[in-house]
Amino acid sequence: MTRTHYEILGVKEGATYEEIRTRYRSSVLNYHPDKLQKTDDLSNSINLPDNRFLEIQRAWEILGNPTSRAVYDIELQTLKQDATTSEDVSIEDMTIEYAGDVVELLYQCRCGDCFSIDSVELEEMGYLLSRDGDFISLQTLNSFPASVVLPCGSCSLKIRLLMNNAENM
Numbered sequence: 437m438t439r440t441h442y443e444i445l446g447v448k449e450g451a452t453y454e455e456i457r458t459r460y461r462s463s464v465l466n467y468h469p470d471k472l473q474k475t476d477d478l479s480n481s482i483n484l485p486d487n488r489f490l491e492i493q494r495a496w497e498i499l500g501n502p503t504s505r506a507v508y509d510i511e512l513q514t515l516k517q518d519a520t521t522s523e524d525v526s527i528e529d530m531t532i533e534y535a536g537d538v539v540e541l542l543y544q545c546r547c548g549d550c551f552s553i554d555s556v557e558l559e560e561m562g563y564l565l566s567r568d569g570d571f572i573s574l575q576t577l578n579s580f581p582a583s584v585v586l587p588c589g590s591c592s593l594k595i596r597l598l599m600n601n602a603e604n605m
């Protein structure tokens with residue numbers, strides 16, 4: 437999945453024109469080829485920042501113009517609809533948080549919120565999540581589903597959490 441123009445500029449999708457312009461200007465200053473040439477003695481490494489600069493230019497061309505931005509937003513929504521059926525995520529990709537005896541597994545959603553499931557919910561489904569120091573291991577109590585679908589807390593996206601290879605995290 438390629439990054440969106442918003443991600444390239446580091447702005448939210450609901451950002452105002454002013455916010456986008458400000459980010460564009462500071463990004464361009466950081467990645468401008470002229471500036472990089474002066475500060476960077478290793479001419480071989482110029483390719484990467486150069487591409488980054490072009491990416492920023494391209495993102496600004498689209499997002500800096502209300503008409504092209506509106507068209508792009510629609511494309512982006514369509515892409516998201518397609519992605520609603522989700523991404524496959526393994527346990528190792530999840531961020532682990534402890535809330536007392538409960539272990540919570542989190543995965544960041546593109547909308548900024550996250551997908552989450554905790555050890556209590558997992559137990560209800562037949563998984564035993566045990567904690568030993570910094571290590572978490574997951575055992576199946578029954579031969580229950582090999583994956584669990586997790587909805588995002590805020591948007592309509594879902595991910596599929598794969599339960600195999602969950603040992604020795």
Ligand SMILES: [Zn+2]
Binds near residue numbers: 545546548550589591
């Ligand atoms: Zn979301």
